[in-house]
Amino acid sequence: MMKFFKIKKFHDEEDGAVTVDWVVLTAAVVGLGAAALALVRTQTAGLSGKIAEYLDGAEVTKSFTGTEVSGGMDSGFLPTSSDSSSGGEG
Secondary structure, rough: OOHHHHHHHHHOOOOHHHHHHHHHHHHHHHHHHHHHHHHHHHHHHHHHHHHHHHHEEEEEEEEOOOEEEOOOOOOOOOHHHHHHHHOOOO
16 A cells, blocks of 8 residues: 555656756757857858958058048948948938
């Protein structure tokens, strides 16, 4: 009879099931975080390459009126002052 009560008590306790639920939930969150990190990492590598290419071609000169930047990529990777004055207001 005592053995029956031990088996019933073991059956009624839910602590183990809750622990398993939390382990599964935590593993899912970690997996989603790793997937997001992999996506961001590949996109960041491509963008940093473009920025490095632009900065390699840029030339900074000092003048009495201020700092001027010239050179860089011809494809217009970064907007120039003439691009920002003609857009958005309309």
